[in-house]
Amino acid sequence: xxxxxxxxxxxxxxxxxxxxxxxxxxxxxxxxxxxxxxxxxxxxxxxxxxxxxxxxxxxxxxxxxxxxxxxxxxxxxxxxxxxxxxxxxxxxxxxxxxxxxxxxxxxxxxxxx
Amino acid sequence: xxxxxxxxxxxxxxxxxxxxxxxxxxxxxxxxxxxxxxxxxxxxxxxxxxxxxxxxxxxxxxxxxxxxxxxxxxxxxxxxxxxxxxxxxxxxxxxxxxxxxxxxxxxxxxxx
Numbered sequence: 001x002x003x004x005x006x007x008x009x010x011x012x013x014x015x016x017x018x019x020x021x022x023x024x025x026x027x028x029x030x031x032x033x034x035x036x037x038x039x040x041x042x043x044x045x046x047x048x049x050x051x052x053x054x055x056x057x058x059x060x061x062x063x064x065x066x067x068x069x070x071x072x073x074x075x076x077x078x079x080x081x082x083x084x085x086x087x088x089x090x091x092x093x094x095x096x097x098x099x100x101x102x103x104x105x106x107x108x109x110x111x112x113x
Numbered sequence: 114x115x116x117x118x119x120x121x122x123x124x125x126x127x128x129x130x131x132x133x134x135x136x137x138x139x140x141x142x143x144x145x146x147x148x149x150x151x152x153x154x155x156x157x158x159x160x161x162x163x164x165x166x167x168x169x170x171x172x173x174x175x176x177x178x179x180x181x182x183x184x185x186x187x188x189x190x191x192x193x194x195x196x197x198x199x200x201x202x203x204x205x206x207x208x209x210x211x212x213x214x215x216x217x218x219x220x221x222x223x224x225x
Contacts, residue, residue: 031210033210042203042218043156043213043215045212048212050210095211101147102147102158102211102213103158104157107154
């Protein structure tokens with residue numbers, strides 16, 4: 001399967017714990033995006049990378065959130081000191097450098113108790 | 114701030130019906146409008162529209178963009194139960210990494 005993959009698919013954690021999600025984009029894609037989707041809403045942009053450079057971050061991305069893409073391939077999104085309001089589906093998407101269609105991964109569903 | 118509004122929010126139809134989903138938008142430096150279908154997982158790409166008046170078609174689905182009136186429609190003819198999903202509209206602005214701004218989606222349910 002050469003699509004976007006994300007791990008884990010589901011994560012349940014207690015408030016205050018740290019969590020980390022991983023995204024593996026389509027191999028020839030050098031743009032990678034993170035979005036968050038809550039129930040009844042469309043996905044909201046969080047951040048994006050061109051290769052290893054993080055070029056834009058939404059104001060939705062508080063100081064507790066950090067994303068990396070160290071070698072320009074896979075990316076991780078870490079949430080520190082999770083809060084119940086962080087419960088959401090975290091979606092990763094990738095596209096090529098021509099900025100063509102973004103293809104989404106299956107998402108990581110986070111539940112903070 | 115870029116904005117996308119979809120209507121209706123939800124819709125229930127019977128198999129064989131034709132449906133029209135609406136998407137209006139406000140965006141600075143428009144580049145494209147995209148439609149995605151979302152079942153119980155990630156959005157899957159349907160169409161990307163960049164030019165006014167040119168219909169894009171894939172099987173029973175079609176879509177068209179009006180850049181003057183700032184809206185798009187997605188048509189589904191001869192609906193089937195497998196069309197039940199959330200249909201998301203998103204706009205992409207020039208520059209800024211081509212991030213997408215999504216609407217809240219239209220929840221379509223197709224009943225037998």
